[in-house]
Amino acid sequence: xxxxxxxxxxxxxxxxxxxxxxxxxxxxxxxADRIGHGLTLxxxxxxxARFRDRGICLxxxxxxxxxxxxxxxPAFPASTGxxxxxxxxxIHAGLPLTLCTDNPGIxxxxxxxxxxxxxxxxxxxxxxxxxxxxxxxxxxxxxxxxAEREILMKKSDQQVFAFMTGAQx
Ligand SMILES: [Zn+2]
Numbered sequence: 339x340x341x342x343x344x345x346x347x348x349x350x351x352x353x354x355x356x357x358x359x360x361x362x363x364x365x366x367x368x369x370a371d372r373i374g375h376g377l378t379l380x381x382x383x384x385x386x387a388r389f390r391d392r393g394i395c396l397x398x399x400x401x402x403x404x405x406x407x408x409x410x411x412p413a414f415p416a417s418t419g420x421x422x423x424x425x426x427x428x429i430h431a432g433l434p435l436t437l438c439t440d441n442p443g444i445x446x447x448x449x450x451x452x453x454x455x456x457x458x459x460x461x462x463x464x465x466x467x468x469x470x471x472x473x474x475x476x477x478x479x480x481x482x483x484x485a486e487r488e489i490l491m492k493k494s495d496q497q498v499f500a501f502m503t504g505a506q507x
Contacts, residue, residue, distance in 0.1 A: 347371045347481040349397065351440075355407050358382035365394060372397055372479060374438060377407065380427055390432055395479035398425060399440035400455040401447045411459045423459035429468060436476040470498060 341348060350364035351374030358378045362385055364370045373379075376396040379386050389396070400423055404411050408420040428435050437452045439445065447455070453472070457464045464472075477491045499505075 342369065349374055351375055353378040354403065358385055361385065365389070365392075370394060371481070374440065375399060375403065377403060377424065379433070380424070380431055386431055386433060389434065393434055393479070395434040395436060395475060396428065397436055397438035398428065398456070399438050399445075400425070400452055400459050401445040402440035404455070404459065405445060409459055411455060413455075413458055422461050423456070425456055425460045425464065426462075429471075434475055434479060436472050436479065474498075 348368065348370050349372040350368050350370040352364040352370075353361040353373070354375035354377055356378065358381050361373060361376050361379050362382070364373055365385070365388070372395045373389075374397045376389075376398075379389065379396065388394075400409070400411075403409055403423070404414065404417055404420075409417065409423045410420045411417045411423075437449065437456055439447050439449055439452055442448060453469055456472075457469070474491075474494070477487065477494055480487050480490065482490065
């Protein structure tokens with residue numbers, strides 16, 4: 339309640355190994371602006387549609403999900419035989435989506451490491467455009483006043499444009 343009273347933006351981690359009901363509770367009882375994991379969201383298409391319409395962003399955490407749920411990552415032979423990471427299902431579902439480290443201390447990872455993990459764990463890898471779209475969604479759904487967010491997005495868009503056109507300084 340103090341967080342709600344202070345109008346703080348809220349991320350709730352839900353649906354990593356639990357049913358979509360937990361994600362529903364995070365959205366409807368705890369007013370989450372962003373959801374960590376949300377891996378079972380696609381099992382409830384109605385809820386997924388609300389996430390698209392309300393712009394609730396999912397933060398997928400590939401390393402943590404491999405450790406906790408069990409997904410295949412070629413860099414970790416012990417994970418062989420586990421299911422493929424469903425990142426592309428979420429992209430195809432049109433959900434607001436980015437990547438996150440979850441607990442970098444426990445998973446011994448960095449944000450860049452999570453992009454590499456996502457690329458390894460997604461069948462066929464991820465394209466440069468998919469990676470850039472994930473990065474951009476992080477800015478779109480940043481917990482910042484809108485004026486600050488707009489400045490940040492313009493800066494990042496300029497950097498990406500310079501990078502893509504080979505004009506980076
Ligand atoms: Zn988490």
